[in-house]
Amino acid sequence: MPEVKEQTATIDAAACAPEWKEILRQMIFIRRFEEATEREFRKGKIGGYLHVYSGQEAVASGVLTAIRKGDIVFSGYRDHAHALALGAEPRRVMAELFGKGTGVSKGKGGSMHLFDVEHGFYGGYGIVGGHLTLATGAAYALRYQQTDRIAVCYFGDGAMNIGSFHEALNMAGLWGKQGLCPMLLIIENNGYAMGTSVDRHSALTDLAARVRAYNIPAEKIDGQDVFAIRGAADRIVRQIRETGTPYCIEAITYRFSGHGAADILQPYRSKDEVEQHKHRDPILIMRNRLAEMCAITDDDVKKMDEEANAEVAKAVQFAEESEQPEASELFTDVVSNG
């Protein structure tokens, strides 16, 4: 996994910068990782819920390669990609999914509660829309402490209907007026809130418009085009950092797997629809463009694939071989010791 770099100059979507290759590598890695988690779930190695990011990689990589070390990120429960993109060790993420003591959250969080504060990942939350207030408060704290760090908050289209979404965005917009809310909101609009499509769950389907109602600017961007995402992110992140006001990207994307591992039949959408969207696989789109721009070959990509698979296999092995948490860990971290 590539290190999260210091933010350099933004990269040109038309030029063949080395960063693009790294982004492709990252996205491929995320895809292979997610595929592996699905396999391990079927084998019974992963318990509870499993929500994979396959198909949405550009939304994570496009934004999270545009931020800086020190910036912080919040996400919902579809959080593996964000943790990995920020630099969390894949083997410790896999171990967390396997419920082992070596996991990033000591095995006490699981898939929905990945945390890696050292790399800026502040969770991993299981309540739809519950974390937006946390991100808003965190953003306030960053300005209060007179830093130029920003907060990034990912959430799905489904999270926009719950009460705390409304309260968070209003407060974000309000504090933003004073430059005290340097937060980038990312709507992962994959068309469905679990099994309910946007037009069946949102009175106003123009989600960006709903955000603007809180005096927060919002742009719709093609979430499958990492170049578009990264380009917008570069610009927007700088603006947020400079002004301390919040901004929103509505990323139009798609998830190839079910909502979670138990969502097998997916009665809310046809197999055809899913196949259609696979034509707009973000990895494919990026590969093709890089083939044009940077003369990347199929072999190059195959190599990336193999390396990704090898690293994922090592992560799985580490997770398998790790021990479950010590029984005494049951009682630690409930409250602080001091």
Next chain:
Amino acid sequence: MAEKSYRDAIRDAMMEEMDRDPNVLIMGEDIGVYEGTFRITAGMLKKYGPKRVIDTPIAEAGMAGTAVGMAMLGLRPIVEMMTMNFAIVAADQILNHAAKVRYFSGGQVDVPMVIRGPQGAGVQLSAQHSQTFEAFYGHFPGLAVVAPATPADAKGMLKTAIRGKDPVIFLESAALYGMKGEVPDDPDFTVPFGKSRVAREGSDVTVVSYGRMLQLSLIVADKLSKDEGIEAEVIDLRSMRPLDLDPVYESVAKTHRAIVVQEQWKPFGAAAEISASIMENAFDDLDAPVERVTGEDVPMPYARNLELLATPNESHVAEAIKKVMYRA
């Protein structure tokens, strides 16, 4: 030492802590320009400015949730809930987030925040504005829950709450805001959580209570001593979570009988927890079952007479004491 009101003790605690640590801030509805509906925050906006004394929209979930985020990043936010009844809408943020984030992150974050506000009934505010919450919050691991009954405890425990690393539910009582008491001047005077105190010594019966009901219990204890020679030992729990019942067990070893006095509904209330614990730990010392004095199991009515019927009063407490003493 100085004589202070409970209200002033709370304000002093917050201001002293804000002077001491620049990361402490307070937010709530109408606490700044309006200076607070109970005047607790009077003068604070002027002194500390709008970045540290934040007037929020009416958005309790927003207030509680943003406080969690602030706390995770190293600030020490105090959230004033206009009344604790209004915090019900923030339940998800408090119970699913504040109480649990440390645990499910494997200990990677502290959540040093305080949610404080008045609870309880007494002035015809009807069902939605008259509730108490020690049992509700006390049930959840990950929170600290306290209910000071005196100005000194209010000040000392609020300081402990602000200086700590964990989310604290700080339950005040509007009925106590005007109460006066001796409060130490020392800005480092703190009162630890998880330590009950014997508010009144006696040898005939153990009376366990907290908050507003503690003051009621003390009044009854005095009357029974004067009129009937009954000497009640009254114990102020101060802290629901963590809960310190050792002084209660020691008292019951001496008196052999106990009552618990709480304001609200009997089913699943705080008295049930205390009573069960006394049964578990002082079984052989008991000459009578533990008696619970509670409010009636109804939503709080508006009419004054019904409100009084619904809340424990002196005669309820006295009756309970005599019942466990097998006295008429």
Next chain:
Amino acid sequence: MSEIIMPKMGDAMTEGKVVRWYKKSGEAVKKGEPVAEIETDKVNLDLEAESDGTLGELAAQEGQVVPVGGLLARILGAGEKDEPQRRATDQKDSVKKTTGEYAEAIETKGPRRDRSQPIEAPPPPATRGSRQRSSPLARKMARELGVPLESLQGSGPQGRIVAKDVQGFRPVEDRRPRLSPPSSLESKSIPLSAMRRTIAKRLSESTGPIPHFYLTVDLDVTSLLSMRQQLMDIEETKISVNDFIVRACALALRHHPNVNASWGDDAIAQHGDVHVGIAVSTPEGLITPVVRNADQKSVREIGDEVRALADKAKNRKLMPNDYQGSTFTISNLGAWGIEEFTAIINPPNSAILAVGAAEARAVVVDRQVVIRDRMKITMSCDHRVIDGAAGAEFLRTLRQYIEQPLRLVV
């Protein structure tokens, strides 16, 4: 080589069923091709081959239920051989492993202290027939004091025995826990032993014909006076305290034949009947009419007889039969306000009881000062017949009858 396993399709799924195999062992399969149909709790679905190759041995047959993660078959690559043995399940994932560690966690956790008393052998059940309720404290006290719960009356709700019921029963001084009904007496002649003769000779030399010694006890007569009052209210007759004392002495003598006795040159005669003499004052002097077989008479009968005899005595109508033949004598100067005194034995009795006035006094009960009705009695004993311990034992029995006057009823 790749494996076809029973997949977990839902969070709670623990096993699934193989419905049918589309391919046979040894057949070629292509990646993505359906190989078997399985049934889970939610859905039937096809399992697809993950790689090209040959289908190996079928590890599960059609209709077989397989746990999640269980092997169904392998897909072998070129030149690969099937491994007959099943894949071992990963021990580290076993949930069973953790349950054994739970007890460990409780140990290491520390703060939760078990404050309850160790569970000892349970005390004998308080229930005998009907449910007897008692508070834990009352039971503990009863156990410690050796008071049987069945003998207690509970003053708490639904007859619950509470601490004060046990406390009320606590002995003020040492007493025998049970007093069995007195047996009947028979006339006996106890030959004098050498020791007895010697005691008699030497003591008579120092004191005179009958060597007296005296034992005094201060009795609690609160219950007795209360009972007397109740009876007088009910019967509307006069009953005197002494009437009770007469009966009490008579019953006590049945327990102590050695006091209901007389000195003889060769033997001590223990009498088979109890005849109690009552000292009566007349203008001429003292006389002691006798209530024969006082132990068989009720208090009222005794009272009637005593008054009749006293009348006769005052009117000089007493016959020898009336004043001879007592085995024990009582002298009561309580009516004159005498607190205590010593009386002189009335031969051939071996003892006489001097009864003082009953009055309210401050005494110590349970280390507290309380007001009780008290009465002093002094017993004079013939040391030739009765030793100190024998006299004391008689008084101990007498005390039980007087302090717990209900015993006089049965």
